[in-house]
Amino acid sequence: MRENIHVAQSTEDNHHQRQRSLITSLRSKLANTWITTKIFIFLLFIFLLSASLSWMFTSVSGESRFQVTSIFTRNTNKSTTTTTNIPKLLIKIPLNCKAVNSNTTQTCPSNYPTKFKPEISSSETCPDYFRWIHRDLKVWQKTGITRETLERARPNAHFRVVIKSGRLYVDQYEKAFQTRDVFTIWGILQLLRMYPGQIPDLELLFLCHDRPAIWKRDFNRKRKNTWPPPPLFHYCGHRDAYDIVFPDWSFWGWPELNIKEWNKLSVALKEGNKRVKWDDRVPYAYWKGNPHVSPIRGDLMRCNVSDKYDPMVRLYVQDWRSEIEVGFRGSNLEDQCTHRYKIYIEGNAWSVSEKYILSCDSMTLLVKPEYYDFFIRSMVPMKHYWPIRPNNKCGDLKFAVEWGNNHTEKAQVIGRQGSEYMMKNLEMKYVYDYMLYVLQGYGKLMKLDVTVPENATEVCSETMACPITDGGLIRQCMDDSLVMSPSVKAACYLPKPYGDYELKRFLKKQERTERKVEKWTDEYWNLRGPT
Numbered sequence: 001m002r003e004n005i006h007v008a009q010s011t012e013d014n015h016h017q018r019q020r021s022l023i024t025s026l027r028s029k030l031a032n033t034w035i036t037t038k039i040f041i042f043l044l045f046i047f048l049l050s051a052s053l054s055w056m057f058t059s060v061s062g063e064s065r066f067q068v069t070s071i072f073t074r075n076t077n078k079s080t081t082t083t084t085n086i087p088k089l090l091i092k093i094p095l096n097c098k099a100v101n102s103n104t105t106q107t108c109p110s111n112y113p114t115k116f117k118p119e120i121s122s123s124e125t126c127p128d129y130f131r132w133i134h135r136d137l138k139v140w141q142k143t144g145i146t147r148e149t150l151e152r153a154r155p156n157a158h159f160r161v162v163i164k165s166g167r168l169y170v171d172q173y174e175k176a177f178q179t180r181d182v183f184t185i186w187g188i189l190q191l192l193r194m195y196p197g198q199i200p201d202l203e204l205l206f207l208c209h210d211r212p213a214i215w216k217r218d219f220n221r222k223r224k225n226t227w228p229p230p231p232l233f234h235y236c237g238h239r240d241a242y243d244i245v246f247p248d249w250s251f252w253g254w255p256e257l258n259i260k261e262w263n264k265l266s267v268a269l270k271e272g273n274k275r276v277k278w279d280d281r282v283p284y285a286y287w288k289g290n291p292h293v294s295p296i297r298g299d300l301m302r303c304n305v306s307d308k309y310d311p312m313v314r315l316y317v318q319d320w321r322s323e324i325e326v327g328f329r330g331s332n333l334e335d336q337c338t339h340r341y342k343i344y345i346e347g348n349a350w351s352v353s354e355k356y357i358l359s360c361d362s363m364t365l366l367v368k369p370e371y372y373d374f375f376i377r378s379m380v381p382m383k384h385y386w387p388i389r390p391n392n393k394c395g396d397l398k399f400a401v402e403w404g405n406n407h408t409e410k411a412q413v414i415g416r417q418g419s420e421y422m423m424k425n426l427e428m429k430y431v432y433d434y435m436l437y438v439l440q441g442y443g444k445l446m447k448l449d450v451t452v453p454e455n456a457t458e459v460c461s462e463t464m465a466c467p468i469t470d471g472g473l474i475r476q477c478m479d480d481s482l483v484m485s486p487s488v489k490a491a492c493y494l495p496k497p498y499g500d501y502e503l504k505r506f507l508k509k510q511e512r513t514e515r516k517v518e519k520w521t522d523e524y525w526n527l528r529g530p531t
């Protein structure tokens with residue numbers, strides 16, 4: 001831009017010089033006659049006129065040049081750049097509900113976009129936890145997934161999802177607890193709205209219980225009739241299981257517990273965080289939940305009371321039944337960022353509470369879990385959380401809290417880094433990107449004719465949301481999480497999967513850190529003798 005302006009300026013200078021030399025030569029030739037004098041005056045007049053016109057032109061073009069430059073400068077302003085990047089053809093796909101009083105059944109619109117090319121190609125790499133996708137699908141890499149392999153997962157599945165030409169069909173076998181199945185299917189529908197044309201044809205089976213179901217011990221490479229294991233989608237994984245890890249329903253809402261969809265809730269948590277500064281927070285470890293879902297949680301309750309020393313923890317039983325009765329006044333997650341330390345402990349399997357606990361800017365004391373959801377696997381001890389041994393909870397917790405109160409800056413950094421992980425790496429866009437890559441990878445493995453079963457029905461956002469008109473939280477969660485237009489930004493760039501050696505090194509490093517913390521803890525307690 002700037003160079004162009006220079007070029008324009010020097011051309012104008014040449015123009016003036018040429019005009020001037022032309023007039024000088026004319027004058028020398030014609031100066032001796034009166035006529036020539038008249039002509040000269042005339043020419044001088046023309047010259048002055050052209051010069052003034054030229055000056056006016058220059059000033060006008062100068063003005064426009066100034067505008068060009070100022071637009072150029074403004075374009076470098078980030079906020080303006082985002083507005084100018086809004087594509088002219090932004091497609092909006094609002095819910096297309098039939099009139100409320102019409103009693104014809106709601107159908108799926110036929111005019112959903114089937115293709116959409118994102119305008120902004122992605123330059124950012126996805127968070128590290130995407131590197132596990134490949135490993136979750138690896139066991140089918142050689143064989144692919146045949147009809148026979150897939151159908152062996154059916155006895156464990158709550159429903160089958162068939163995606164064909166961008167439309168989604170569901171065959172439900174069993175009702176899931178609360179609205180787990182509803183919001184899981186809703187989430188996949190939103191993914192289809194977000195990335196039209198990018199999800200391949202596929203059939204998948206989904207399990208909505210807490211625990212995985214495809215245990216490695218039941219499948220063996222040497223026994224042909226069990227190999228490869230059946231692919232089953234589930235909310236969490238385990239090192240001894242083959243279940244394919246997928247985001248749980250809570251990202252789109254958990255209305256039964258008044259938990260809003262993640263987009264809205266993460267903003268509320270960010271705000272809630274500002275209410276009490278870290279230094280002003282209660283210098284104890286906080287946990288509130290249902291202790292009856294697993295023995296390890298019941299065991300945790302023992303840490304609350306001790307007549308020998310202050311255990312430094314504050315544990316509270318969440319009685320959901322009474323919470324429901326009082327309108328969830330005592331269970332607002334954004335009101336729970338009041339302690340410097342928060343405890344995460346899994347329930348029957350992974351716990352949905354994990355992302356809420358880690359979002360508080362408080363240092364998370366993470367009781368080493370057995371089950372993992374899709375994003376926890378790349379979190380690092382002492383960077384994002386403080387590791388706690390499951391078989392030494394009370395002692396480890398007390399030491400961690402004392403350490404944090406003695407090293408407040410370091411404890412704050414761990415708390416902040418954990419929350420940054422949740423707020424950045426777990427933005428809804430990344431959750432959808434993760435689902436996209438899992439389904440694309442899974443789709444590549446399909447060695448069967450994707451067919452819509454006779455009992456399946458087509459499902460879309462309209463058929464799910466429109467009939468719900470009671471003004472309740474289910475519909476609100478749906479409205480809040482509805483993807484209104486295809487993503488103008490492409491999915492993040494998928495990082496290379498972990499190589500065997502690289503993964504071993506990553507896990508070794510985590511283990512070394514855990515050992516180091518254990519050593520500090522044990523030294524502290526050895527000095528004090530048994531309690």
Ligand SMILES: *[C@@H]1O[C@H](CO)[C@@H](O)[C@H](O)[C@H]1NC(C)=O
Nearest residue numbers: 073074075076077078079080
């Ligand atoms: C960019 O835009 C914002 C908001 O319009 C404004 O406050 C800011 O001063 C601008 N920055 C520059 C470098 O022009």
Ligand SMILES: *[C@@H]1O[C@H](CO)[C@@H](O)[C@H](O)[C@H]1NC(C)=O
Nearest residue numbers: 099100101102103104105106
């Ligand atoms: C549809 O609504 C009309 C009146 O609003 C009613 O008479 C009719 O029975 C309804 N049909 C069905 C199938 O519910």
Ligand SMILES: *[C@@H]1O[C@H](CO)[C@@H](O)[C@H](O)[C@H]1NC(C)=O
Nearest residue numbers: 301304305313314315316317
């Ligand atoms: C734990 O201790 C706190 C404070 O003393 C108390 O309010 C709370 O009810 C106790 N929790 C349990 C589960 O006993």
Ligand SMILES: *[C@@H]1O[C@H](CO)[C@@H](O)[C@H](O)[C@H]1NC(C)=O
Nearest residue numbers: 399400402403404405406524
């Ligand atoms: C914290 O500091 C106190 C007082 O200096 C000390 O007695 C205690 O051992 C320290 N605890 C830890 C865990 O560092």
Ligand SMILES: *[C@@H]1O[C@H](CO)[C@@H](O)[C@H](O)[C@H]1NC(C)=O
Nearest residue numbers: 171172173452453454455456
């Ligand atoms: C479809 O549903 C009917 C009735 O519930 C049942 O008898 C039939 O076996 C189902 N078909 C398949 C293929 O599952």
